[in-house]
Amino acid sequence: MSGYLLQTTTEVFGIPVPWLLGICLDCTVSIAPRDFLIAQRNLISFLLETHKRGLSGCPSDFVSVKAFKERGHVIGPRVPLTVVKMDQPGHVGALCDWINRLQRDGKRTALYDAVMNSAWDLLQLHDQLGADYLKVVLVITDGEDNDSQRRLRELALFDETDLNLAVIGVGNSTKGELDRLVPYAVLTQSIDCFDDLFLAMSTVVRVVFHQYQQLQNAAPEPEVCETCGVCPTNGSPWQLHYCTSRNCHVFGVLYCTRCIRELGSCANILGGVGRCPVCRVGELASRTRR
Secondary structure (H helix, E strand, C coil): CCHHHHHHHHHHHHCCCCEEEEEEEECECCCCHHHHHHHHHHHHHHHHHHHHHHHCCCCCCEEEEEEECCCCCEECCCCCCCCEECCCHHHHHHHHHHHHCCCCCECCCCHHHHHHHHHHHHHHHHHHHCCCCEEEEEEEECCCCCCCCCCHHHHHHHHHCCCEEEEEEECHHHHHHHHHHCCCCCEEEEECCHHHHHHHHHHHHHHHHHHHHHHHHCCCCCCCCCCCCCCCCCCCCEEEEEECCCCCCCECCCEEHHHHHHHCCCCCCCCCCCECCCCCCCEEEEEEEC
16 A cells, blocks of 8 residues: 555544444445455444544544445344444444345345435434534445435435535446435545445545534634625624514515615614514614624
8 A cells, every 4th residue: 555545544543523424335236245245344444443543542433334225224233233432342343243244135226215314313313412523424335326215305404414425436337326416415436446445435534524624614704785795894883684574585684784774774773673674564683793
């Protein structure tokens, strides 16, 4: 292994933020027996490295593994292995044994069902933990969804939460599915064979973490008037105003003092609470900025 690849595969296990990682593994007959064995070995190697990371002083991670086949056959191990705290060697070993016993006997592929199943598991666990985790649903597949009850558009959940979807497609037959998943996934990666799976998983988590860092460090976008786009301050406090009536079609829309006066607010908004100039019913609330 080259120095660069070695650095890539080891850097990810030094990430200082703990993970909530949901791994979804394709277990269909389209995967050759030898390739499936390689996939199992690579996945287990990744889990063992994740276990070591917890023993080295890094915060403990939580990992769930789902095997997906046809509709109604998205399966995972029973409690206490449903979601494993990765600093517990007994549970980690039992999870690896479960992965070793998986069979590639699925006739069809319920990929979207597996994704949503794993996503809800992570969200529920996150609510219980109450700490800041890097939350990733990582899908490993060699094909396309053709049997899910869930629809592709339901993956908009990943746009509405801080969950991250990443997909590793193995072989040429995954191109169409990877293209369809682009709007919902922070990363889609195509690899030629399952021999590259460990490196691909390491790369995916590292890239998602870097994006997470950028979001954490980014300054919040300043709020501006929806009409003029700016609010002159002249070094003095200025205000943004919005209608509080949910029945108003501009409910929550921000206007600066100048623009809302031009719209015809029916009260002196500089001297007190006024009425929305659009619906003439809802009270105006203000946000003061300097």
